[in-house]
Amino acid sequence: MSAARVAVVQFPGVNCEAESVRALERAGLAAEVFRWTRPARELEAFDAYVLPGGFSYQDRVRAGVLAAKDPLVEVLAARAAAGRPVLGICNGAQVLVEAGLVPGGGEVRLALARNRMPARDGYYTRWVTCRVERSPCAFTRHLEPGALLPMPVAHGEGRFVSGRRGAMAKLAAAGQVPLRYARPDGDPAESFPDNPNGAEEAAAGVCDARGTVLALMPHPERVLDLGAIARTTGGEWGRRQREALARGDATALADAPGVGLFAGLAAHLEDA
Amino acid sequence: MSAPAAKAVAHAWVALKAEDPEAASAGAVARANLAAAKGLRSLRRYRVFELRGALPDPAEIEDLLHRSTRFYNPSKETCRVRLDDAAPSPVGPGEAVALVVERGGDRRPAAERWWRHEAGGRIEVREGTAWVMGFEPGADAGALAAELATARDRAHGLFCNPHAQEVDVVTGPPPLDHWPGARRKRAPGRRAS
Numbered sequence: 312m313s314a315a316r317v318a319v320v321q322f323p324g325v326n327c328e329a330e331s332v333r334a335l336e337r338a339g340l341a342a343e344v345f346r347w348t349r350p351a352r353e354l355e356a357f358d359a360y361v362l363p364g365g366f367s368y369q370d371r372v373r374a375g376v377l378a379a380k381d382p383l384v385e386v387l388a389a390r391a392a393a394g395r396p397v398l399g400i401c402n403g404a405q406v407l408v409e410a411g412l413v414p415g416g417g418e419v420r421l422a423l424a425r426n427r428m429p430a431r432d433g434y435y436t437r438w439v440t441c442r443v444e445r446s447p448c449a450f451t452r453h454l455e456p457g458a459l460l461p462m463p464v465a466h467g468e469g470r471f472v473s474g475r476r477g478a479m480a481k482l483a484a485a486g487q488v489p490l491r492y493a494r495p496d497g498d499p500a501e502s503f504p505d506n507p508n509g510a511e512e513a514a515a516g517v518c519d520a521r522g523t524v525l526a527l528m529p530h531p532e533r534v535l536d537l538g539a540i541a542r543t544t545g546g547e548w549g550r551r552q553r554e555a556l557a558r559g560d561a562t563a564l565a566d567a568p569g570v571g572l573f574a575g576l577a578a579h580l581e582d583a
Numbered sequence: 584m585s586a587p588a589a590k591a592v593a594h595a596w597v598a599l600k601a602e603d604p605e606a607a608s609a610g611a612v613a614r615a616n617l618a619a620a621k622g623l624r625s626l627r628r629y630r631v632f633e634l635r636g637a638l639p640d641p642a643e644i645e646d647l648l649h650r651s652t653r654f655y656n657p658s659k660e661t662c663r664v665r666l667d668d669a670a671p672s673p674v675g676p677g678e679a680v681a682l683v684v685e686r687g688g689d690r691r692p693a694a695e696r697w698w699r700h701e702a703g704g705r706i707e708v709r710e711g712t713a714w715v716m717g718f719e720p721g722a723d724a725g726a727l728a729a730e731l732a733t734a735r736d737r738a739h740g741l742f743c744n745p746h747a748q749e750v751d752v753v754t755g756p757p758p759l760d761h762w763p764g765a766r767r768k769r770a771p772g773r774r775a776s
Contacts, residue, residue: 371605372605372609372742373744376741377608380612380613380615380616380617380741381616384737409734409744418735419734419736419744419745420746422746422747424688424744424746424747425685425688425747427688472747473746474686475746
């Protein structure tokens with residue numbers, strides 16, 4: 312049986328397409344970069360889609376919003392409505408939110424607003440801990456709820472927020488916040504720097520009700536190998552990394568937490 | 584330095600000297616994909632600062648803004664200061680303006696500290712983005728600008744995500760006592776939406 316095909320959709324300014332392809336291939340999927348210059352209808356030949364990180368249209372007007380108006384996204388919306396999985400990472404998440412694909416329904420229901428950080432402003436990059444929550448999300452549902460995943464964030468506009476009071480809490484209660492920023496002890500991170508941008512409900516990712524479209528601010532495609540994890544990482548993943556390094560495995564190419572999300576996509580596609 | 588005036592408000596409109604790539608992209612995407620932008624003839628972007636407090640005379644305000652790195656870069660940008668609603672404006676006749684600010688994030692404390700250090704007075708500094716839109720003759724510029732201002736879905740709105748930003752749409756320049764999201768007395772008769 313041939314591997315499922317995944318399009319890594321690249322708008323001008325996107326710069327994480329190569330590592331996204333590698334991450335998908337690591338999970339046994341057939342991935343290719345799909346540039347914005349191709350006819351939109353060719354997207355229909357793929358089984359799933361990843362919108363990688365970067366700076367689509369140089370973040371002009373507002374991160375993700377110009378790409379969200381692109382005809383390619385209309386095709387993605389139709390495919391998503393048909394149940395095809397879509398993962399937006401960082402800038403890709405901003406596109407999905409501005410396009411109304413997350414949390415779903417087509418209406419713009421959230422923002423990924425400018426980071427809110429004490430005594431600083433702008434772009435911020437840091438290793439964070441994400442906690443897996445109970446969720447129908449196709450990318451995380453095979454992961455143990457409560458599991459802690461170290462991943463890097465790198466963004467200036469990553470604060471999940473709704474203008475409607477209580478809306479983010481309702482999404483969390485419905486399982487549409489599959490990953491939350493956590494403190495090292497695993498509790499949700501309500502404050503900086505464990506919550507790196509001030510996101511409501513400490514949301515690191517938000518999915519649609521069906522769980523097949525996920526907008527995720529951290530970068531799982533940058534954490535494919537144990538050796539890629541920050542040396543300061545604690546917990547289970549830090550222990551695994553230290554053990555690998557102690558064995559003399561300097562590159563520590565064993566699977567790291569980012570692989571799990573792409574493996575979840577592969578499992579979902581196999582089940583479908 | 585002249586004595587600070589009584590409480591006052593000034594708006595400083597900052598624009599790139601070169602063609603603005605952000606406005607070019609926004610205009611192209613809007614015209615291609617949003618029905619309300621089919622008749623959009625021109626689109627310009629300005630960074631707008633609201634200065635509120637005990638302000639010196641206009642020439643000194645302009646000098647302070649020019650000297651500081653907190654407001655604009657005179658090598659590549661121009662700045663026009665408006666101290667009353669009758670002052671010349673970068674907004675042309677019949678044009679509409681969507682003034683967008685980050686909700687709860689429009690204050691500029693570093694600029695306020697700089698001002699206090701240089702001018703000795705305490706003022707509040709806020710920053711927003713003005714999108715100045717010109718439409719085909721006969722079009723209802725206010726209504727079309729309002730339609731383009733607030734992002735509702737993929738086919739409607741662009742400049743403001745209402746979940747994180749505030750926007751006011753006016754025809755002509757925004758009155759000085761007019762700032763999105765601010766609970767202040769509004770100047771009457773200018774607001775389009």
